[in-house]
Amino acid sequence: MKSLICILLATVVLSANPAMAGEAVVVGSKIFTEGYILGEIAAQAIETSTSTPVNRKLGMGSTGILFQSVSSGAIDVYADYTGTLAEAIIKRPDLKSQEEIQRALAPMGLTISRSLGFNNTYALAVKKPFAARYGLHSISDLGRVGTFRAAFSYEFMDRKDGFRGLVDRYHLNLDAARISRMEHSLTYQAIDDGAVDVIDVYSTDAKIDKLNLQVLKDDLSFFPSYEAVWVARLPFVEKHPTEWRALLKLQGTIDERFMRAMNAQADIQKVSFSAIAAQFLGAKASRSETLWGQILIRTREHLWLVAMSLLFSIVVGIPLGIAAVRFKVAGQGILIFSAIVQTIPSLALLCFLIPLFGVGMRPALAALCLYSLLPVVVNTFTGIRGINPRHLENARAFGLSRRQVLLRIVLPLASPMLLAGIKNATIISIGTATLAALVGAGGYGAPIVSGLSLNDVPTILTGAIPAALMALCAYGLFELLGMVIIPAGLRRRLVA
């Protein structure tokens, strides 16, 4: 009993302290959609390129909490914005360049990456009918409105580069009593219900379009630049150079349009953060390449997925099919199992596999392997069952061992069915592998998935067309292979 308690305790302690549990990397995030997505992207980028376990502490709070956590070592890395760092952390709004910010952070034991590729600055937004009524285009125009109701997030209200600075710069006539301070996500609800007229937004907010809001131009260039960067502890960077490099690879890969689309997926389409991150990492792999370069890289990823699952279906499926013939009861079990696997929708199967295999290539491969199993098992089974039993008895009477009967008689005679099964498995694999992008495995699915979320048909086609061509090539290849593998005596018979 005592030892059981000890084990339990040890488990709790170890899981509570990631530093002891095999040097896990702790990724934190702020408590809004974009923070979650970037946190998840960081976590998956590390998971897919290294074997280091990642401890996710997403949605911890706002800048202050995150800064404290990263300074104290409770988390190793999180995503923040240059403007926020200069204003709220270093307290020197005059620092503009990323180099200056990095230099100022170094004494605190912190460092930052270059921009991830987008600037998520503060902005003010009003409903479009409201803008039309008062002819609003820029923040200066708000001066004409007289009194208006506003809802601002706590952080915006408290920051120098937020509400206070804004009021000073634009000489806005804002009645403090009419300003509601609320949780950022609730301000959208407030403006949508007509409870307020103006809210603060981030320029990558998904809801801007959804709620038919108009962003007012920052005509006096008040808001500082808010380039998204990774903020990391220096000890983490020194101790985990590979993991840090995996994060640095993401520099310059996310543009505003893409970030807004990802935010929309989370906020509006309610796609999970992990799925969005996985899809991004899958699609990202080749963003910097030319079109042909991208297609080449995706072809390689796709081919690898298909080839590996095919190898599995041959190495495992054929013996299973043979076993199904030999052992009657177990055989039925094998056939039923592989049929059941086939009925699980691919998305659901991927979901089941994520807890077991994490994200990236592994769950995708596992799903593809399972899917390609059925055609091979069933065709092996029916191919062998279709052989005239007299041939088998004769072969034994000629003194062939069981193994020789299998290799010299059974498999060659079943080869047309076997090959047809493998061909089916391959073509199913090529199609299903496009879904692997959903869990970050890349391949032709990456442009298809991201194209679908951006409603961008040409991008979809850069994945869909090569996938169709690959299926056609596979078909042709198997026809040729049939000429080599299927014994000539059986081939001519099929033609006749």
Next chain:
Amino acid sequence: MLQYQHLYKSFDNKAVLTDIDFIVPKGRTHALIGSSGSGKTTLLRLTLGSIPFDKGWVKIDDQALLSFTQAEWADRIGYMPQDGGLFPHLTGAQNVSLVAGLRKWPKPKINERIEELRRLVGLDAALLKQFPHELSGGQQQRVAIMRAAMLDPAVLLLDEPMGALDPLIRRNLQQELKSIFHRLGKTVLLVTHDVGEAAFLADCITLLHEGRIVQTGSYRELLERPSEPFVTQFINAQRVAPDTAPA
């Protein structure tokens, strides 16, 4: 010499073979006849070692079946299945050399033996490169005999050698088969339901009925000194069919 001594076999406590006891002397041809269900197919499968028997002995040259492995025994019996039983995915030559190849015979030895047998059965060399479905029934038959004789076994075992053939071809082939047996000089056991064929090809006939031997003897003996009325009945029943009358 092929020898059966007091052989018994039953399936599910039902006797299918009872006290089978006869000898095929070296170099002689022996026919096993009987109607379907007489037990002749079971006896054939026992002889091949495909199924076990309950008691008794099967011996080739005084060596018992049970003292050999399946492969060792198979090498002593050249088996020609019903209709030839050629494997459809192998050419004639591949069918003939399949087992020799597995026994690691050197290539020249295989080719030499194939050539020897090809001349013996009188088959055109080009036909050996063909697949079974490209050959006529008679040609398939010859390839099957070559395959049975390939390892130079002590005994040839033929199951309904003329079974599926056209009656006209059959007559010609019977003649040839007889001379092939003669040239090979093997101990031959052929299983058939056809009295005429048995009479024409074999020196001695064993008539099986309901799992036991009714009579063993030459055709003439069966005809003239039947051991019981069933023998005459069996022979007469088949004499009616004109195409199977003994030559």
